[in-house]
Amino acid sequence: MLPFHSPAHETRRHRLARTAFLVSAATLAGCAQVARQGGFADVQGLVAASGVHEPIEWRDDPAQEESVRATVGRLVDRELTPETAVQIALLNNPSLQATYEELGIAQASVVQAGLLENPVFSGAVLFGGVSPTYDLDVAQGFLDALLIPARERVAGAEFERVKAEVGGAVFDLAAEVRAAFYALQGAEQIVAVLARSLEAAEASRDLAAKLREAGNVSDLQLATERALAEEVRTELLRARAETVEPREHLRELLGLSTSTAEWKIVSSLPGLPGRDPSLGELLETASAKRLELAAARAQQQVFAETLETTRFWRYLGLVDVGVANHKEQGEKNWVSGPSLELEIPLFDQRQAEIAGIEAQLRQSERKTESAQIAVAAEVRRAYGRLEAARRLAENHRDALIPARRRVVELSQEFYDFMLLGAFELLAAKREEIASWADYVDAVRDYWVASAELERAVGARIPLLAEARPMPLPLEANTASPAAGAGEHAGRHSHGGH
Numbered sequence: 001m002l003p004f005h006s007p008a009h010e011t012r013r014h015r016l017a018r019t020a021f022l023v024s025a026a027t028l029a030g031c032a033q034v035a036r037q038g039g040f041a042d043v044q045g046l047v048a049a050s051g052v053h054e055p056i057e058w059r060d061d062p063a064q065e066e067s068v069r070a071t072v073g074r075l076v077d078r079e080l081t082p083e084t085a086v087q088i089a090l091l092n093n094p095s096l097q098a099t100y101e102e103l104g105i106a107q108a109s110v111v112q113a114g115l116l117e118n119p120v121f122s123g124a125v126l127f128g129g130v131s132p133t134y135d136l137d138v139a140q141g142f143l144d145a146l147l148i149p150a151r152e153r154v155a156g157a158e159f160e161r162v163k164a165e166v167g168g169a170v171f172d173l174a175a176e177v178r179a180a181f182y183a184l185q186g187a188e189q190i191v192a193v194l195a196r197s198l199e200a201a202e203a204s205r206d207l208a209a210k211l212r213e214a215g216n217v218s219d220l221q222l223a224t225e226r227a228l229a230e231e232v233r234t235e236l237l238r239a240r241a242e243t244v245e246p247r248e249h250l251r252e253l254l255g256l257s258t259s260t261a262e263w264k265i266v267s268s269l270p271g272l273p274g275r276d277p278s279l280g281e282l283l284e285t286a287s288a289k290r291l292e293l294a295a296a297r298a299q300q301q302v303f304a305e306t307l308e309t310t311r312f313w314r315y316l317g318l319v320d321v322g323v324a325n326h327k328e329q330g331e332k333n334w335v336s337g338p339s340l341e342l343e344i345p346l347f348d349q350r351q352a353e354i355a356g357i358e359a360q361l362r363q364s365e366r367k368t369e370s371a372q373i374a375v376a377a378e379v380r381r382a383y384g385r386l387e388a389a390r391r392l393a394e395n396h397r398d399a400l401i402p403a404r405r406r407v408v409e410l411s412q413e414f415y416d417f418m419l420l421g422a423f424e425l426l427a428a429k430r431e432e433i434a435s436w437a438d439y440v441d442a443v444r445d446y447w448v449a450s451a452e453l454e455r456a457v458g459a460r461i462p463l464l465a466e467a468r469p470m471p472l473p474l475e476a477n478t479a480s481p482a483a484g485a486g487e488h489a490g491r492h493s494h495g496g497h
Helices: 012-031 040-049 063-076 082-092 094-113 142-213 219-241 244-254 279-289 291-312 351-416 422-457 483-491
Strands: 120-126 133-141 319-327 335-342
Touching: 040 094, 040 142, 063 082, 082 094, 082 142, 082 244, 094 142, 133 335, 142 219, 142 244, 142 291, 142 422, 219 422, 279 291, 279 351, 279 422, 291 351, 351 422
Parallel strands: none
Antiparallel strands: 120 133, 133 319, 319 335
């Protein structure tokens, strides 16, 4: 569109034309508005396609803050599950909210790419003659209008990259929250198991003290039982200390301030699912679903579009078209006519710029290839940790714990027939409880590895996502570790250890 400039004595038609141009320009400027939360619906779609169905919200309006605080308050008032923890983080994590602003920046670039440059006005008044000489010029970049479609394609490709990148950040946060949740859940459950082990150790210590008063055990045996009780107490204190780090890490991910009311999580880890997905399926899913790979491919498209545009317009540089107005000294009328400013690509045909963009495109291709290799390796590593944790947990569940339980059962029988001392029975119960602690540790590692595997794959894994929480059978044969010995403590005057 060429700008209209009138001479000093413009006609009515000229005035109407100028008015039409100004109205058109104002209309175009009014249409070039940056839509609120542009691209966010696409991000929501990407996240949902990856299996994260908890709602996400871009809080770019202060009015939304109160609603989010109320929702988070309702959720933390109940025991948190992995799902509600993810929901809180996706609503409340400030770093994620900052990431959403990348969409606003990218969308603004798309709108900017579709705008014409503003016309440039220049004027001069020359003195020294009988009367001043006036030069008034207005010019508009002609090439700028021709490049709008190309600029919009480049900015659009960049916008797609940012959307994939933001969607990946949402999924990564959800996976990290699950991993942190299972880490805290396991740490707190180990504390519960060790508390039972301490009960058994203290019962053995108290029994030894009573028998020592009766003269039936030595000082060495009493000291040994006291030392064992303190060892278990030390383990319990260490386990409680080890809950601080995962709790604070989860608090940070949830975006909860220190002023937030105390919150609790469900106490029992989920049981192991029936089976795990195959590695081949996971690698295929990662190649198709990992949003970081989609962002890398979109980055390639940005450079490809930029290179195509630069090559096409390499010989056409500055082109300014406008109208020049000049009034000579002593003349009554203005002299007007078209003006043209043209860059001659004599020395610079953008060969250096093209070479740089070609290098960036090749670099982007190699980075995408490297990212694909890295994602596959990440999936394999996470899968290896998942398999190892499963084998260890199944060994505890199916072999070690039943063996320890059998030892307790036989020890109880021998104790009932006065063939075994109370200390041996209590020691067997402590060993059984210790095997439960190791089992909880292995199950925790499994679920942390499952969250890391989902993050590596870039999608929820159905076999893991659909697993139902199952309380671990910690109460089986361990409800009261000192019960058996306590009932018969008075019957036994001996008690070898």
